[in-house]
Amino acid sequence: MAGAHTQQVDASTAWGGKASPFNVSYGKMMMWFFLVSDGLTFGGLLSALGFAKFANPEWAASWPMGEEVFTHFPFTHAHLPLLYVAFMTFILIVSSVTMVLAVEAGHRMDKRGVIKWLGLTVVGGFIFLGSQVWEWSTFIAGPDGDLSTWHDNTTLQHNCYGGTYEVIEDGHHKHTEIKSYGPTLYSNFFFFITGFHGFHVFTGVLFNLLVLRNVVRGVYHRRGHYEMVEKVGLYWHFVDLVWVFVFTFFYLV
Amino acid sequence: MLVRDDIVEYSLDAHHSEEEGKLIRKKIWKVTAILSIITTVEVLVGVFFPKADVSDTMWTLIKWGYIILTVVKAAYIVLVFMHLGDERKNLRYMILVPYILFILYLVFILVTEASYVNDAWEFLK
Structure with missing residues (x-):
């Protein structure tokens, strides 16, 4: 962590051999290895989703249709298929772009540029996380937040996706119920996979914040390179990459 | 603060010039446009040709279209944004x-x- 890291490391010191066989630093290669294994985890989860859908004829028949999974939008009760999820997708793409611009600025040793673009990436990450909170809360508590869930176990016993909401009056009470369709297993997959992705976004924002703090303090400038921005950048792009697949296999297909 | 001098943070190929940066940024914006256009197309198809309204053959075509577009998007992210194409x-x-x-x-x-x-x-x- 000292300021003396402008010291040059020749390839034989770094690799024991004569040169880095892959022409990347140790840290970057390990980040790639991690991403491959993490990618296999998500690949396994999404393949399992496909297996569950196709393995049971009854489930296949009642599986919710992609476009109808989420049809709500803040401040309106209009039926707007896909629009909110499309918004979330754009947020993640844009934050991926700001990240790659931060990496590019780092290659030019442009500290101000890195701070600007990495800062915007963090903002994008927070907007995405907030959007997911709203999506989940709409699923669980209904579009008006008055859905009875634990009371009659609506969420646990039924799948709430693609269902329509209906206001029921029983005596003095008014509550919303989901007229749901589709197997519970679908909800399990939905919450687990989008939740696991959301957890990745959360840790990504955390990494970005930590690196941003170091950038502001000039740690990487003293070190002579901004490769740490590149490494967390790889992770952040991976999060965007996973969302591309989650978007397709939950909301489109 | 504890100073660790056994950890050496080194980097290979971590710098480029102002001119190279200009070209790289141009490429980034181009890929941004491509990713946005593909997503827009996916969303529009999803909104105007939902599974419930189209024939089974049409749906199969749309489904494979989605999957192909997804792989194209993934390729751009991995090869350009993650710079794997430059490695x-x-x-x-x-x-x-x-x-x-x-x-x-x-x-x-x-x-x-x-x-x-x-x-x-x-x-x-």
Whole structure:
């Protein structure tokens, strides 16, 4: 962590051999290895989703249709298929772009540029996380937040996706119920996979914040390179990459 | 503060000039446009041609269209944003070949097995 890291490391010191066989630093290669294994985890989860859908004829028949999974939008009760999820997708793409611009600025040793673009990436990450909170809360508590869930176990016993909401009056009470369709297993997959992705976004924002703090303090400038921005950048792009697949296999297909 | 001098943070190829940066930024904005256009197309198809409204053949075509567009998007993200396209060929293949082979096999075997399980359920009905 000292300021003396402008010291040059020749390839034989770094690799024991004569040169880095892959022409990347140790840290970057390990980040790639991690991403491959993490990618296999998500690949396994999404393949399992496909297996569950196709393995049971009854489930296949009642599986919710992609476009109808989420049809709500803040401040309106209009039926707007896909629009909110499309918004979330754009947020993640844009934050991926700001990240790659931060990496590019780092290659030019442009500290101000890195701070600007990495800062915007963090903002994008927070907007995405907030959007997911709203999506989940709409699923669980209904579009008006008055859905009875634990009371009659609506969420646990039924799948709430693609269902329509209906206001029921029983005596003095008014509550919303989901007229749901589709197997519970679908909800399990939905919450687990989008939740696991959301957890990745959360840790990504955390990494970005930590690196941003170091950038502001000039740690990487003293070190002579901004490769740490590149490494967390790889992770952040991976999060965007996973969302591309989650978007397709939950909301489109 | 504890100073660790046994950890050496080094980097290879971590710098480029102002002119190179200009070209790289141009490429980034181009890929941004491509990704946005593909997503817009996916959303518009999803909104105007939902599964409930189209024939089965049409839906199969749309479904494969989605999957192809998804893979195209993924390729742009990995090769341009993650700079894997600019890395040395052996690193590229070391990462991509095992991953793609394994995922293709996994998808193939799960879809195949799912159809057998599906047949068994039909048979038991």
